[in-house]
Amino acid sequence: MDENELPRVLQQLWGIEGRSRPGPKPAFHISDIARAAIKLADAGGLAAVSMSKVAAELGFTTMSLYRYVDAKDDLYVVMLEHAFAEPPVLDPELDWRGRITAWAEAFRDGLRRHPWILQIPIQEPPLSPNQLAWMESGLDAFDGTPLTPQDRLSAMLLVNIYVRGTAQLTANMLTEPDEVRVADRLYTERLTMLATPDRFPGIAATLEQPLDEGYAGDFDAAEFGFGLNTVLDGIHTRITRATR
Amino acid sequence: MDENELPRVLQQLWGIEGRSRPGPKPAFHISDIARAAIKLADAGGLAAVSMSKVAAELGFTTMSLYRYVDAKDDLYVVMLEHAFAEPPVLDPELDWRGRITAWAEAFRDGLRRHPWILQIPIQEPPLSPNQLAWMESGLDAFDGTPLTPQDRLSAMLLVNIYVRGTAQLTANMLTEPDEVRVADRLYTERLTMLATPDRFPGIAATLEQPLDEGYAGDFDAAEFGFGLNTVLDGIHTRITRATR
DNA sequence: GCACACTGTGTGCGCCATACACAGACCATA
């Protein structure tokens, strides 16, 4: 009974094959759809992904996609599942901090490779194989700590949220690195103009500080690691309390 | 020169009035547009907001909106600006932790009141008055700490990201509290079915743990505060290091 | 009082997701 309730996309992603059926053989597979859609999204953002464009990319008609996918949202699920392939293998030699850091960086790399992921409207919590594998991988990073399963979930989600959030901040500016610089400079200019020291002293103080070279280009690796470490320090405190 | 570059929406939001001009008086104001759009969004989510529906709500034609707003994205900016009015006044008696907690909770309340905010595709960093006021308010929470302006920005962003992220997690499920319960139970069922202990031991362990009553209904205040405290512990560690 | 910038409006375009009916392909069964 439960199996029937599983949406078709999830059934296909988990490889729950229907028994051999009458009718013509399907001409392709959802993974083909995923590949075509990801290609379009990598090139032109999520806006470049439409049912008709994906179908054209595959050489089929728009409506043929609906034989594989119930709705556009399912297309997103399939794209997400294929964009994040296997989670990283975490070095068991490392402590929890090293492991979750590696996990976070791998996640970040994925988001950098496919920035359109951040544009996907999230409707439901993840249930597809690779998504669960990433979850599992993140939870496993806390093996050996005294954290309860619930605590591990919270901690993993915290890191997950942090990575997504920072990626969001940097991905606001468009894709081209040059454009990032320009948009950033323009933003700073405008902010300097609008955030006057009398009404916005805190913001003004931030702007007075000369930007580090490292920071200028992007919310780069150093800054990312710095913020991540703050989060991990918080988790560390929790672990210490749990040990006591 | 710089003023001319400012997008029209921002000019209007900052109250930079153009000199008195020829032609008919405008029939309404962007704040009317904001009110109408927010009303629609509160009732039916961001999907219920279209140029034509907003215009109809106001009793005007679709195209009239474009006399006030250059594009749909600007409409979002206006909605955001009006949905988050004044930031909370932070009690100066409190320490930084109390202040930033109050700020985070106020932010969270705003997101709860207008869940559609999370659906708005963020294209640019904020430059509108209330948005900057919230930024300022968040930065001010760290007054009296040894953190540098840059550190305060990072810390504020960290809290901001946390609140957004957790709100995102809970808002995935739809609006009705009952639906949350149902969706949550359904998710747990499916997860239990798919995340078998052999392949996903970490996830399975999380599921075995009986859910607290408090947790069941929602990612509620207690859980929110718990995660927030973890983040604040991390910031506390940074402050301690800066003091030393 | 006049020129002209500005107002709200009507029409129309191209794109989107997707409902539905259809003709042909193929397997399980007889």
Place this chain on the structure above:
DNA sequence: TATGGTCTGTGTATGGCGCACACAGTGTGC
């Protein structure tokens, strides 16, 4: 081996969307 039913890809059609553009009327600065 024949056949029924189910599945395939396709063509057509619908209602919505954001928005470009031309227009007639309005009101201010000169």
